[in-house]
Amino acid sequence: MSAQTMALAFFDGVAYAALVFLVAVGLTLIFGVMRILNIAHGSLYAFGAYAAASLVAGLGLMGWSPWLAYPALAVAAALVGIIVGGAIETLLLQRIYAKEESLQLLVTFAVFMVLENVQRLVWGVQPYFVAEPVQMLGNINLGGIDYTRYQTLLLPAVALAVLLGLRLFLKGTLSGQIILAVTEDREAATAIGVNAKRVFFVTFVIGASLAALGGALAAPTTSILPGMGADMIVLSFAVAATAGLGQIEGAALTALLIGLGRSFAVYLAPEFEVLTPYLIMVLVLLARPQGLFARPEARRI
């Protein structure tokens, strides 16, 4: 493996890790606060991608500046997060917080089935492409190879900004502190007057928007197809589980580990590309069943 291929694999892996991180961090944030694993998260990712593609295509039809495509990606993500995410939380999840864990899992799985179907009804099964945001930023030459600026600079920058932003928000603001308080001990937080219901809603919308943002940012780098949601929920779960569910910084490192592992596999052993993330997950979980960064929990009897 030459230095050039290694560099290529490295930048590929980082760009991929950035996208996976955005989705996984939303999943892990929702789980950390609400103790619910949102299987429909994969659909929110796909919805983000489709909405971004439609919005950017719409801009093109209106003849507006192509630079508006970048805010359009963010707007698409926020719209999906607030409308679809908000609807899921208020209409369904609020009714099942008191139910058994396996029933909660069933409900989010059912939502996933519904959303995958809705997606096919709205956008059909033919692939969508939005190349403009990648083309407009042009290429950057590193060590004799051209890379797209979008993938080498923009994606990692957004992922880093989200990571730091989330950290600042949770540790540095009152709303963030309230969310952390609910995560730590919901009863105690409610007792001192925290509106846990609102915290859950806000958390879910933020998490959903992050998944949609991952999708919107992925849209220009790949063809948008049915089935992308199912692949992504499994992959982002693998990242979140390897890190330890609820671990935000851990999810970033694990996304990097899995992203790099996958992109090096593409060059070294292509047939193992799909398997690598799961091999990493299984190996980690065999050694540390709680995940890499989770604190072991005291057993409740």
Next chain:
Amino acid sequence: MPWRPVLIAAAALVALAAPFAAGWVQTFLILALAKGLAVLGILVLLQAGQVSFGHALYFAIGAYAVAFVARGLAGGELVTLLLFSAIIAGLGGLVIGLFVVRYRYIFFGMLNLAFSMVFYSILEKFFHLTGGSDGIRVPRPSVLGLTLGRDGFELTLYVVAIVCAVLFGVLVHRYLKSPLGQALRAIKSNETRLEYIGVSARRVLLVAYVVSAVLCGLGGAITALAQGLATPEYAFWIRSGEFVFIAILGGAAHVAGAFVGALAFEGIRSFAAVIFADGWQMALGLMLIAVVLFASEGIAGLWVKLTGKSAPAKAEAAP
């Protein structure tokens, strides 16, 4: 209960007589019963409160085991094929089970989903071995040394499906009544107490997991033989979701729920396909949500309630 064997015999007789009325009913019933076997596997795990979103994996393993051997031997022998696929699915269940029984609920469900998705993409990617998304054609095997025509083989397969359904229905019913099955239920109600009386919860769950893998494998094998084809779609997550859906709809309270649920599901699907057209999956999802929210005991649960028998021990809250 003296009426139970009578009921089983009656159900089997009615089912045996049905295909003489119309040909397509037979194919329909084979597929529904095969699905019922797989659902029975999910139902076993539900006793422990665990939901697997990846059991289509074993369905596909069973189907491809049949496909590979039948292709290699240009047919093979029906009984051996079924036995072989059950064993391979069971072995697969043992290997993956050793890993997943360390987990419960979210991890259990999602790890199963992950394994099935990996298997699905292997089936699609390794084209030279598996035929990619076109799958593998399954040649018609001989039956106890006899080479049968299409109709004869279908009838045989139909009888085999009924025998399997009745046999495994009774066996699983016995298993769930046995101490091992009671221990399985205890995983749902209070696993820690189970451990304190010296029973390994992991081992109990592992047995159930292998049983469920074998049942799904057999269902897959019968389906592949009936359709003459094994495709990666057999391992797809939507199929796993259907199994869970039927198990919840049929209700985990009684083994009959698996087959009643599967028959009702396939029946509704063949008639409602026209009404729902592209919205079938959405209809399933919405119904699943409704069942979970309003009738989490399913059809069998309603039956148990109506007939006034005591429902199986409910999950106790841990003190």
